[in-house]
Amino acid sequence: MPVSQFGEPKGPKGWLAAQVVARLTVEANHWMVDLLKAGAGDRVLDVGCGPGLAVAGAAAAGSRAVGVDASPTMVRHAGRRNRALIRRGQVEIHHAEATRLPFPDASFTKVGSLNSLQFWSDPQKGLAELHRVLEPGGQVAVVLMARSDEPAGSPPAWVDETLTRLEEAGFAGVRIASRSFGGVLHRALLGYRPEKESGAPLDPTADGVRKGADP
Secondary structure: OOOHHHHOOOHHHHHHHHHHHHHHOHHHHHHHHHHHOOOOOOEEEEEOOOOOHHHHHHHHOOOEEEEEEOOHHHHHHHHHHOHHHHHOOOEEEEEOOOOOOOOOOOOEEEEEEEOOHHHOOOHHHHHHHHHHHEEEEEEEEEEEEOOOOOOOOOOOHHHHHHHHHHHHOOOEEEEEEEEEEOOEEEEEEEEEOOOOOOOOOOOOOOOOOOOOOOO
């Protein structure tokens, strides 16, 4: 199955990709929710929510959870999985790009993303959006699978690059946690939005002027 079907699934093959993703990522989604310490009173956003496993997990922990995905197929899949929670008002699912999140500033206490960053059209802008919608003091978790061509030993360059991108987006205290699921190593880059900031991170497309997404 083409990698593109996992980045932005479409049509019957996309629906099959959604089923495969759901089966393979159950444990990793639960891990991300645990790392965020999602619980009662939290407002949790999952960017690139796929089939909606993490939002379901956050809701089960007592949080109000919102998932966004660039794929209409994934949005429909996540909506079906969470239909009862959506009816109760505990979960929302939206079609949206990571680089243009349809939420006001500081809307969430926790923000996560699992195996999605590599598909974003502009990862730095997407991370700046995660920072924008996260309230000061809120936590972020970006989880990515190890690549098949990684050399053994210390973390590869892309891990350090992602850590640097998070810091450039304005996150602090960034650290790495690792865990294997089904024999595949996953790395979580964890950080938080500082309570006090010298200035909001700049939108790299805005000529030095920070611009948020439309409400």
